[in-house]
Amino acid sequence: LDKAQRLVTGKMTTLRPSRSITVAIEGNIGSGKTTFLDHFAKTKGIEVIQEPVDMWRNVRGHNTLALMYSDPKRWSFAFQSYVQLTMLDIHTRQQKALIRMMERSIYSAKYCFVENMHESGNMTDAEYVVLTEWFNWILANQKVQIDLIVYLKTSPEVCHQRIKQRCREEEKAIPMDYLQALHNAHEDWLTHKKFPTPAPVLVLDGDHKLSDMYSVFEENRHKILLGQN
Numbered sequence: 001l002d003k004a005q006r007l008v009t010g011k012m013t014t015l016r017p018s019r020s021i022t023v024a025i026e027g028n029i030g031s032g033k034t035t036f037l038d039h040f041a042k043t044k045g046i047e048v049i050q051e052p053v054d055m056w057r058n059v060r061g062h063n064t065l066a067l068m069y070s071d072p073k074r075w076s077f078a079f080q081s082y083v084q085l086t087m088l089d090i091h092t093r094q095q096k097a098l099i100r101m102m103e104r105s106i107y108s109a110k111y112c113f114v115e116n117m118h119e120s121g122n123m124t125d126a127e128y129v130v131l132t133e134w135f136n137w138i139l140a141n142q143k144v145q146i147d148l149i150v151y152l153k154t155s156p157e158v159c160h161q162r163i164k165q166r167c168r169e170e171e172k173a174i175p176m177d178y179l180q181a182l183h184n185a186h187e188d189w190l191t192h193k194k195f196p197t198p199a200p201v202l203v204l205d206g207d208h209k210l211s212d213m214y215s216v217f218e219e220n221r222h223k224i225l226l227g228q229n
């Protein structure tokens with residue numbers, strides 16, 4: 001609490017960081033990121049930015065998410081190029097509140113998804129280096145600051161269950177192997193530091209049932225709102 005300002009309004013105590021911060025929520029597909037963001041969106045003074053999945057589904061009439069899942073070898077590069085652009089757009093938008101929370105980041109797009117697509121043979125070496133050059137240029141020339149990563153660590157089996165339940169059309173055929181590979185990619189990056197982490201990492205166990213997840217979020221509220229792991 002050292003750097004924090006404590007604002008006491010009536011019986012409510014609000015914790016605020018001493019400067020504006022950005023918290024990125026990371027974790028596998030179906031790990032519970034949206035639930036996390038919806039929960040904190042209820043707190044005043046937090047700007048929540050959901051992932052632009054709807055933009056990926058409609059790029060001037062083209063559903064690039066569906067194309068990527070239907071033929072990953074053909075479409076992974078185009079899809080991830082657009083993901084990288086939309087993430088850059090979000091990172092560089094002017095912050096509207098003291099605390100910004102965003103779903104994923106340009107970092108997980110590169111270190112988890114692009115790396116996985118390249119390793120699995122769905123992206124050629126040439127496509128991979130072009131995206132990597134863009135990524136490196138962005139990091140060198142743009143402000144893509146994150147102050148805390150909240151990593152929702154959820155087992156691939158639980159993610160699979162949740163994806164089946166929510167029935168997003170494009171994701172119907174996602175196999176367990178893909179979720180396992182993406183889980184490993186998140187672990188390699190955020191636990192084993194295979195790639196640089198742009199901020200401290202707070203790990204939350206995402207395997208609890210929904211009603212218990214809210215307690216996990218609340219137990220960690222102070223750390224999250226102060227940008228500490």
Ligand code: DCP
Pocket residue numbers: 027028029030031032033034035051053065083104108109110113114171
């Ligand atoms: N996706 C992708 N490449 C990225 C980011 C996302 O292929 N760089 C895909 C995976 C999913 C969809 O986009 O099919 C959305 O994935 P997320 O895990 O980012 O979001 P969810 O809505 O699945 O998150 P959660 O269920 O945790 O709320």
